[in-house]
Amino acid sequence: MKKLKDKLFEKRKPPISQYEIYRQEENFIDYYVDSDKGPIKLMLKLYSGHYKDLALAGVFLLIKSSPGWLVPIFSSAIIAVISDTPLAPNGIMQIILYFLSALFLIILNIPTHLTYIHFFSKSKRSVEAGLRGAMVRKLQQLSISFQSAMQSGKIQSKIMRDVENIEGLSTQIFELFLSTGINLIISLGVILISNWIVFLFFIAVSPIALIISRLFKNKLHNNFRELRQTVEKTSSNVMDMIELIPVTRAHAVEKTETAKITNQLEQVAQKGYKVDIVSNLFAASNWVVFTICQMICLSFTAIMAYKGFITVAQVVLYQTYFSQIIGALNTIFAVLPAISRGVDSVNSIGEILSSTDIESNKGKTKLYDLKGEYEFKNVGFKYNENSKYVLKDFSLKVNQGETVAFVGESGAGKSTVLNMIIGFIKATEGEVLIDGLNVNNIDLRSYRSNIAVVPQNTILFSGTIRDNITYGMPNVSEELLNKVIKEANLESFLKTLPEGIDTYIGEHGGRLSGGQRQRISIARAIIRNPKVIIFDEATSALDSVSEKEIQDAIENLTSNRTTFIVAHRLSTIRNADKIAFIKNGRCSEYGTYKELMDLKGDFYNLKKLQS
Numbered sequence: 001m002k003k004l005k006d007k008l009f010e011k012r013k014p015p016i017s018q019y020e021i022y023r024q025e026e027n028f029i030d031y032y033v034d035s036d037k038g039p040i041k042l043m044l045k046l047y048s049g050h051y052k053d054l055a056l057a058g059v060f061l062l063i064k065s066s067p068g069w070l071v072p073i074f075s076s077a078i079i080a081v082i083s084d085t086p087l088a089p090n091g092i093m094q095i096i097l098y099f100l101s102a103l104f105l106i107i108l109n110i111p112t113h114l115t116y117i118h119f120f121s122k123s124k125r126s127v128e129a130g131l132r133g134a135m136v137r138k139l140q141q142l143s144i145s146f147q148s149a150m151q152s153g154k155i156q157s158k159i160m161r162d163v164e165n166i167e168g169l170s171t172q173i174f175e176l177f178l179s180t181g182i183n184l185i186i187s188l189g190v191i192l193i194s195n196w197i198v199f200l201f202f203i204a205v206s207p208i209a210l211i212i213s214r215l216f217k218n219k220l221h222n223n224f225r226e227l228r229q230t231v232e233k234t235s236s237n238v239m240d241m242i243e244l245i246p247v248t249r250a251h252a253v254e255k256t257e258t259a260k261i262t263n264q265l266e267q268v269a270q271k272g273y274k275v276d277i278v279s280n281l282f283a284a285s286n287w288v289v290f291t292i293c294q295m296i297c298l299s300f301t302a303i304m305a306y307k308g309f310i311t312v313a314q315v316v317l318y319q320t321y322f323s324q325i326i327g328a329l330n331t332i333f334a335v336l337p338a339i340s341r342g343v344d345s346v347n348s349i350g351e352i353l354s355s356t357d358i359e360s361n362k363g364k365t366k367l368y369d370l371k372g373e374y375e376f377k378n379v380g381f382k383y384n385e386n387s388k389y390v391l392k393d394f395s396l397k398v399n400q401g402e403t404v405a406f407v408g409e410s411g412a413g414k415s416t417v418l419n420m421i422i423g424f425i426k427a428t429e430g431e432v433l434i435d436g437l438n439v440n441n442i443d444l445r446s447y448r449s450n451i452a453v454v455p456q457n458t459i460l461f462s463g464t465i466r467d468n469i470t471y472g473m474p475n476v477s478e479e480l481l482n483k484v485i486k487e488a489n490l491e492s493f494l495k496t497l498p499e500g501i502d503t504y505i506g507e508h509g510g511r512l513s514g515g516q517r518q519r520i521s522i523a524r525a526i527i528r529n530p531k532v533i534i535f536d537e538a539t540s541a542l543d544s545v546s547e548k549e550i551q552d553a554i555e556n557l558t559s560n561r562t563t564f565i566v567a568h569r570l571s572t573i574r575n576a577d578k579i580a581f582i583k584n585g586r587c588s589e590y591g592t593y594k595e596l597m598d599l600k601g602d603f604y605n606l607k608k609l610q611s
Helices: 002-009 018-033 039-046 051-083 091-143 144-149 151-195 196-205 209-244 244-249 254-306 310-332 336-353 413-424 446-447 465-469 478-487 491-495 514-526 543-556 593-599 602-610
Strands: 374-381 393-398 403-407 427-436 452-453 531-534 562-566 580-585 584-590
Touching: 039 151, 051 091, 051 151, 051 310, 091 151, 144 244, 151 196, 151 209, 151 310, 196 310, 209 244, 209 254, 209 336, 209 602, 244 531, 254 310, 374 413, 393 413, 403 413, 413 531, 413 562, 446 593, 465 478, 465 514, 465 543, 478 491, 478 514, 580 593, 580 602, 584 593, 584 602, 593 602
Parallel strands: 403 562, 403 580, 452 531, 531 562
Antiparallel strands: 374 393, 374 427, 580 584
């Protein structure tokens, strides 16, 4: 018994394969673009490759459901034995035989039910993991503009809640069509064979329940969609609130933030209440209609027995089977809310998996041997057709190994230029050339393997300092790691920590200062030995001591590398090879620090303001 238990509950499923993830994504997209959509078609798509396990699950589901079909026959036979006149001499033996037969079928339910769950759950959980993996894979392909437009809370809700709803949809459909459907067919079949008049009466009464379904179908679907959208919005707002707690406290606006989130939570509660009322009104209406139908059928068969057309045992048989018919119909209608929820989640996930706003690198030139030469030719950029230009007629040439600093007022277009260099956004006009190649024709994954980015807001994850520095590089030698730590000016800081580089830094590095986080970010960049390095106002929020340490680390990093720096403090870019002053989306001045100061133009005036 222990071996059987261990076999049933062992961890059979290996980590989800990349092939499974890709296949689930393709299956879902095929479904989404198909004009003939439907829950059944979706299940057939998602479960392709699992049909053998599903078939075995179906067989054991039918076996474990068999007591529901056969026990009423044994019960009716037992009643027939005691109601026959005269009583049969071997009646007790017949009763015992019927009892043992029914008992065997009932006990058989446990192992067959577990076996059914084993095969079905194995398939279901694989599809669930594959679908989530497909969403994660697609998110890594989607453009940065798509990521910016869709809040992280919404994405999280789609990956977790909506996939769970689709998993529930698959369970409902599978059990609905096999167990419930077979129950319905067998019950009606037995009644038809036994008495066609009773069969016709049952057929005439049962469709009354369909009216209830038609009345509630659209209302249920609309309410679940509204609840899902409200939950997604609230999830995003809650995540924002958690991120902004330090800012909220600093400005003493806790009550305002609490009121805003509470209002959102109240909206979720109201939508949820509306869903509960409609769902349960639907369920209660079904129960009332089905129970009335059951009593009508009981009265009808009782009258037939009273008139002598059928026996009392047949009344019990018909009533039991009619209860099963009603139960099957009730089950079908009861799962309609879950099906509505699942179908809405299918549409929700489609916002990600069917999106065509992806960064496609297929067939493009791979650029692993990056030199670091850049040229902007009359580049223009705007976010959409109705918005104004962020960059207009922007032209600039950067030679290999040069350090170029971008300065200018906020909103002038400095970060837009950096995002074009990284490849996050594309020019709407003109050309951006990298080593003489148009960036639109370059495989950006190969290109980005040669660059490193140190953002203004340092992005660290929960883990150790070592984990954050070696992110994405599992086989880093201690010798290289120590060299990087020295170049990033992290040595003295790490010595103050009890566990050194293996110190756990908490969520987003919340236990560290801004300068410490920034130096870890620089170490992460150095360890990749990039050909091109990009700094986005890396010292803007630091004190003078931290700024000096960061500046020294930057000088270690920029040696013999093409470097782009967005500078807030002009004193930090004195040693840059070139400085580009960005004004109204154009490069209005370009030259060395001395040349721009001698020019006494925009850069000179801005420097005087900071003096």
